[in-house]
Amino acid sequence: VSDVAGTPQAVAPDEGDLRQETMIINMGPQHPSTHGVLRLLLELDGEQVIGCKPIVGYLHTGIEKNTEYRTWMQGVTYVTRADYLSPFFNELAYCLAVERLLGIEAPPRAQVIRVLFNELNRISSHLVWLATSGLELGAVSVMLYGFREREVLMEIFEAVTGLRMNHAYIRIGGVIMDIDEPGIDKIWDFLRVMPGRIDEFESILDTNPIWVERNRGVGRLSAADALAFGVTGPPLRAAGVAMDVRKDEPYSGYETYDFDVITRQDADAYARYSIRLDEMRESMKIVSQCLDRLKEPGPVMVEDPKVAWPAKLSVGPDGIGNDPAYIRHIMEESMEALIHHFKMVTEGVSVPAGEVYQPVESPRGELGMYVVSDGEHRPYRVKIRDPSFANLQAIPIMVEGGLVADGIAAIASLDPVMGGVDR
Amino acid sequence: LIPAEIAGRVRTRFPDAVVARGEVTVVVAREELLDALAFVREDPDLQLDFLSSVTATDHPGVTPRFWVVYELKSVAHRHRLRVKVGLADDDARLPSVVAMFPTANWHERETWDFYGIAFDGHPDLTRILLPDDWDGFPLRKTEELGGVNTRFHGAFIPPVDTRTT
Numbered sequence: 140v141s142d143v144a145g146t147p148q149a150v151a152p153d154e155g156d157l158r159q160e161t162m163i164i165n166m167g168p169q170h171p172s173t174h175g176v177l178r179l180l181l182e183l184d185g186e187q188v189i190g191c192k193p194i195v196g197y198l199h200t201g202i203e204k205n206t207e208y209r210t211w212m213q214g215v216t217y218v219t220r221a222d223y224l225s226p227f228f229n230e231l232a233y234c235l236a237v238e239r240l241l242g243i244e245a246p247p248r249a250q251v252i253r254v255l256f257n258e259l260n261r262i263s264s265h266l267v268w269l270a271t272s273g274l275e276l277g278a279v280s281v282m283l284y285g286f287r288e289r290e291v292l293m294e295i296f297e298a299v300t301g302l303r304m305n306h307a308y309i310r311i312g313g314v315i316m317d318i319d320e321p322g323i324d325k326i327w328d329f330l331r332v333m334p335g336r337i338d339e340f341e342s343i344l345d346t347n348p349i350w351v352e353r354n355r356g357v358g359r360l361s362a363a364d365a366l367a368f369g370v371t372g373p374p375l376r377a378a379g380v381a382m383d384v385r386k387d388e389p390y391s392g393y394e395t396y397d398f399d400v401i402t403r404q405d406a407d408a409y410a411r412y413s414i415r416l417d418e419m420r421e422s423m424k425i426v427s428q429c430l431d432r433l434k435e436p437g438p439v440m441v442e443d444p445k446v447a448w449p450a451k452l453s454v455g456p457d458g459i460g461n462d463p464a465y466i467r468h469i470m471e472e473s474m475e476a477l478i479h480h481f482k483m484v485t486e487g488v489s490v491p492a493g494e495v496y497q498p499v500e501s502p503r504g505e506l507g508m509y510v511v512s513d514g515e516h517r518p519y520r521v522k523i524r525d526p527s528f529a530n531l532q533a534i535p536i537m538v539e540g541g542l543v544a545d546g547i548a549a550i551a552s553l554d555p556v557m558g559g560v561d562r
Numbered sequence: 563l564i565p566a567e568i569a570g571r572v573r574t575r576f577p578d579a580v581v582a583r584g585e586v587t588v589v590v591a592r593e594e595l596l597d598a599l600a601f602v603r604e605d606p607d608l609q610l611d612f613l614s615s616v617t618a619t620d621h622p623g624v625t626p627r628f629w630v631v632y633e634l635k636s637v638a639h640r641h642r643l644r645v646k647v648g649l650a651d652d653d654a655r656l657p658s659v660v661a662m663f664p665t666a667n668w669h670e671r672e673t674w675d676f677y678g679i680a681f682d683g684h685p686d687l688t689r690i691l692l693p694d695d696w697d698g699f700p701l702r703k704t705e706e707l708g709g710v711n712t713r714f715h716g717a718f719i720p721p722v723d724t725r726t727t
């Protein structure tokens with residue numbers, strides 16, 4: 140270090156003098172324990188965190204702007220990529236919002252399938268949380284178990300929707316294709332295996348003193364603080380507030396399912412962990428009720444040809460695609476069908492002018508879609524209120540005053556997904 | 563309360579409240595914003611004490627050009643209210659609500675980042691999702707959808723829409 144004149148200056152303090160200054164370090168944006176590209180500016184006094192500033196935006200992809208340049212139907216394929224661990228929730232919130240603007244409702248069977256896949260998605264999302272949090276706290280075996288179980292769900296998603304992620308399966312007016320018998324059998328198989336597996340996770344982790352010590356009393360967030368910072372989902376319910384959009388403002392028939400909202404009182408990382416395990420059990424309760432209701436056949440898309448997607452799809456060896464019989468129909472048999480197909484695909488549905496805010500309960504909390512239409516064939520504005528975005532604001536009050544290692548556990552317990560935060 | 567009752571209660575102080583698609587929207591002037599939020603928060607029948615989201619929409623060529631939108635929820639009553647403030651093109655600023663709702667901090671920064679709407683009294687009104695040196699406010703309707711030059715392996719690659727094969 141030198142001053143402007145180039146004269147060397149003393150860097151080290153006099154011997155015997157204790158250094159009092161704090162250290163500012165960057166954690167992330169590339170760091171194995173920040174759950175993606177989250178950057179934290181930490182001010183440290185030894186091992187103690189005395190200041191923390193989360194910095195986001197590294198994964199911004201302009202999803203909201205992009206939707207304004209695409210048709211209403213194409214919007215589904217954009218929003219599903221926001222929070223990539225809960226694609227079905229993004230799709231559902233968007234489609235419900237657009238359906239409310241259109242003044243239509245999906246057929247009963249489609250609503251059951253939507254609930255079914257939302258709850259399976261909640262389980263798969265919580266499994267990724269369990270796996271990654273386990274890894275961050277040194278429980279590598281839990282990481283392997285979590286991803287093993289999630290893989291079963293990924294295979295179910297792939298068998299039914301053709302894709303493992305970013306399905307665009309829930310569409311305006313229903314779902315894009317019905318679930319077939321082999322798909323339902325796969326879910327029954329999953330339901331038979333999974334309860335035992337959750338018990339297994341619980342017994343591994345609850346008898347592990349390191350896991351319990353590193354989570355109990357760590358990352359406390361009181362109910363008042365959580366609400367002030369807009370925190371929803373398991374972190375809020377861990378503080379004893381039974382706020383759940385599925386119960387408060389039921390959508391897709393959630394009021395007709397039997398399930399409980401899980402709460403804890405301790406408001407720490409351990410409470411969030413135990414809530415998520417119980418939520419997976421509740422989700423399985425809902426899934427089995429859905430499967431019972433699916434015995435009733437019915438349409439999965441609204442009848443109105445001005446809204447419904449024209450093509451019939453089927454899952455082939457390389458994923459989902461246009462059904463060969465449908466292709467033959469529009470290419471060889473019916474000119475009207477071809478014209479209709481062309482018009483629906485290029486222009487699509489036009490939505491009456493207006494605005495709605497549609498919340499759903501995602502694995503991370505309240506996921507809201509504020510959708511504005513000016514009556515055209517494209518959305519005028521799609522705002523995604525992502526729960527991770529709001530939840531992250533609580534990080535400073537959770538980690539300040541604690542140790543760096545506790546900060547890792549606290550952040551993990553919030554389960555932020557940066558795809559949703561940065562959109 | 564059901565939406566019509568919420569709207570009726572809000573109208574006692576702020577007359578411009580409507581119900582559409584089961585949602586209540588009240589339009590207030592910029593000067594009334596803090597009063598309105600305090601009123602619906604303190605009123606025992608409303609208790610709208612949870613701020614879900616703050617965002618905006620842009621309507622160039624129309625007055626007001628910007629609408630700033632606040633989505634509120636009541637933790638006790640589980641109902642919602644939307645508060646909207648219209649802003650002129652050449653005067654896109656309004657008071658920050660961070661003191662009342664700490665969660666507004668990032669939401670207001672995002673609205674500034676996307677629309678260039680300034681929130682007076684915000685503790686740290688900087689860009690949040692876009693790079694600090696970004697030029698312009700991308701979600702304004704006057705900004706085109708288009709790529710930017712991307713630095714890749716030491717050279718700048720032009721955006722997709724201006725690239726020729």
